Amino acid sequence: MYAVNEKGFYGDFGGAFIPEMLYGNVEELRNCYLDILTEDSFQNEFHSLLRDYVGRPTPLFFAERLSVHYGAQIYLKREDLCHTGAHKINNAIGQILLARRMGKQRIIAETGAGQHGVATATVCALMGMECVIYMGAIDIQRQSANVARMKMLGAKVVPVYSGSSTLKDATNEAIRDWINHSEDTHYIIGSVVGPHPYPDLVARLQAVISAEIKVQLQEACGNALPDYVVACVGGGSNAAGAFFHFLDEPEVKLIAAEAAGHGIDTDKTAATTFRGSAGVIHGSMTLLMQDQFGQIVEPHSISAGLDYPGIGPMHSFLNASGRAKFYAVTDQEALDAGYFVSRMEGIIPALETAHAFACLDKMKFETSDVIVVNVSGRGDKDLPTYIEHFKNIEE
Amino acid sequence: MTHSKLSSLFDSNKKILSIYMMAGYPSLEDTIPIMEALQDSGVDMIEIGMPYSDPLADGPVIQRAGTQALNNGMNPDVLFRQLESVRGRIHIPLILMGYFNNVLQFGVERFCKKAADLGISGLILPDLPFDLYLSQYREMMESYGLSFIPLLTPQTSDERIRLMDDYTNGFLYAVSASATTGAQTSFPKQTLEYFDRLKSLSLKNPVIVGFGISESEHINQVYSRLQGVIIGSAFIRSVKGSMDLRKDVEEFVRGLIGG
Numbered sequence: 001m002y003a004v005n006e007k008g009f010y011g012d013f014g015g016a017f018i019p020e021m022l023y024g025n026v027e028e029l030r031n032c033y034l035d036i037l038t039e040d041s042f043q044n045e046f047h048s049l050l051r052d053y054v055g056r057p058t059p060l061f062f063a064e065r066l067s068v069h070y071g072a073q074i075y076l077k078r079e080d081l082c083h084t085g086a087h088k089i090n091n092a093i094g095q096i097l098l099a100r101r102m103g104k105q106r107i108i109a110e111t112g113a114g115q116h117g118v119a120t121a122t123v124c125a126l127m128g129m130e131c132v133i134y135m136g137a138i139d140i141q142r143q144s145a146n147v148a149r150m151k152m153l154g155a156k157v158v159p160v161y162s163g164s165s166t167l168k169d170a171t172n173e174a175i176r177d178w179i180n181h182s183e184d185t186h187y188i189i190g191s192v193v194g195p196h197p198y199p200d201l202v203a204r205l206q207a208v209i210s211a212e213i214k215v216q217l218q219e220a221c222g223n224a225l226p227d228y229v230v231a232c233v234g235g236g237s238n239a240a241g242a243f244f245h246f247l248d249e250p251e252v253k254l255i256a257a258e259a260a261g262h263g264i265d266t267d268k269t270a271a272t273t274f275r276g277s278a279g280v281i282h283g284s285m286t287l288l289m290q291d292q293f294g295q296i297v298e299p300h301s302i303s304a305g306l307d308y309p310g311i312g313p314m315h316s317f318l319n320a321s322g323r324a325k326f327y328a329v330t331d332q333e334a335l336d337a338g339y340f341v342s343r344m345e346g347i348i349p350a351l352e353t354a355h356a357f358a359c360l361d362k363m364k365f366e367t368s369d370v371i372v373v374n375v376s377g378r379g380d381k382d383l384p385t386y387i388e389h390f391k392n393i394e395e
Numbered sequence: 396m397t398h399s400k401l402s403s404l405f406d407s408n409k410k411i412l413s414i415y416m417m418a419g420y421p422s423l424e425d426t427i428p429i430m431e432a433l434q435d436s437g438v439d440m441i442e443i444g445m446p447y448s449d450p451l452a453d454g455p456v457i458q459r460a461g462t463q464a465l466n467n468g469m470n471p472d473v474l475f476r477q478l479e480s481v482r483g484r485i486h487i488p489l490i491l492m493g494y495f496n497n498v499l500q501f502g503v504e505r506f507c508k509k510a511a512d513l514g515i516s517g518l519i520l521p522d523l524p525f526d527l528y529l530s531q532y533r534e535m536m537e538s539y540g541l542s543f544i545p546l547l548t549p550q551t552s553d554e555r556i557r558l559m560d561d562y563t564n565g566f567l568y569a570v571s572a573s574a575t576t577g578a579q580t581s582f583p584k585q586t587l588e589y590f591d592r593l594k595s596l597s598l599k600n601p602v603i604v605g606f607g608i609s610e611s612e613h614i615n616q617v618y619s620r621l622q623g624v625i626i627g628s629a630f631i632r633s634v635k636g637s638m639d640l641r642k643d644v645e646e647f648v649r650g651l652i653g654g
Contacts (some may be wrong), residue, residue, distance in 0.1 A: 016524060017523065019452040019571070021570060023550070162462070163449065163458075163462065168449060169449075172451045175451045179452070281496070293500060294496040294500030321521065
């Protein structure tokens, strides 16, 4: 009941609000994605690359010290151990295999923090395909290491100066590129956003996360169903993947961490379910941050990966239906949680993931509760921000 | 009756020169002087662009004009106030062009009612898909006498074009290429073939071509096949930084139609 319907909607959210110039591209994708994804040859190639190239299955690690601290059974799904350092590669691998089967020669993508850009540049190098990454000019300055990685992998990184020169504008620019190169180009969207079928396509490709959790949890504690699954939500692709196979298991509580930035009662926030309202962004009807006239408002989060003014339509529906519970985590809470987890488990999480960890402080558990936290990415890329922060602690 | 303005324009069988302008650009209060100058210069129809923060179907010139207009303080309330003040002075058909989210947040029906009250003939909402228009908004828009103007591209199938033609009553907006901008000085062969295909469909509605038109050569190529043209980016460029809007608008239009 939480799956997308045949019109591309999750409840009132989703759809394909696209100009006619994109109709052909999106229709082509919509007509073939399910057939291709379910082909044996696709599944074989996808899963062998996930195994041999990405390093899947990623471990499900019992976090003993965190478990003692919180008085519950805490497991960490280690997406941070994926090749390129985050879950983003799962989707990039799947979509490039799809693009090849559709006969496309050129790949474009948007990126904010650069993780999806790096994942896309990586799979393009692997497949020998032309790769163009759109990135806001401001993000290019903030994420120079990832820009260098993309270039080293052979991608062309195009700076976007329009609007606020960040992720939403990079997405607009990638969409314009797709309009201008409709025949030969596939657009690899990095999250469960955009016009139908993208949210469903990306969720299905990331669903490998929850498929593995079920098997691993069954093995670890004799029950495939945890009490809680906790994940951060920017657009929401890692959460979509971690929730996917639990959506229809009502006893599994789904917890989503949004970036509150400086706080949900300030203008410097990215907590879309708290501060947003229904509208159209990037071809989809969903919750987004906007002013009274429907102009999209620039969000704020210390984590570039959560610094997006909307959330995927599936998450808008999970929020509206009460299936998932959303927490807003401030920049400071996320930094503290990232610092704490590093010291407790020897894992430096990405700032995005740190938001998910910070939810644990806001929840009440029974000692028997089994909690899976999706560790969506590793924190190497965030070291400058962490260092900035723990200067204050250490000094 | 608002949409009779459109029908009487098209009934005259003359070739249509239509200009796209950005509301509130270059300055907030330039909307009305530009509209008046366009009318006085002999332009047949005006598309008034409503600026949006994320205009994904527009090229860089219109994007920048939109950003400027937003910074100038343009929004639907201001635009409707400006249009109110010019009532009775503009006789040529006016079309509002904007993105669906702005209309949605205003309230679709409230927006349509307001537009109709102000004598607007039609709406171009590039990111409102045609099937959604049909299932949710057609009846309401028609009840206010507003024409929904669908976009079509070289990739749009004949079948889909006929569907759009059957269920609208203004004109069809043919995007010259499946692209957000065009920089060529005359249309390539495949674009002309596309125009010929549109002509051969013998549609009920007139077909007006937009995107990538900046030279009189483009206009002649369209006029010999279809009913008219819409010029956007080239016009926006011509009023950018203008010290004398009336003169610059008149010169721009004269440059296009000769005279």
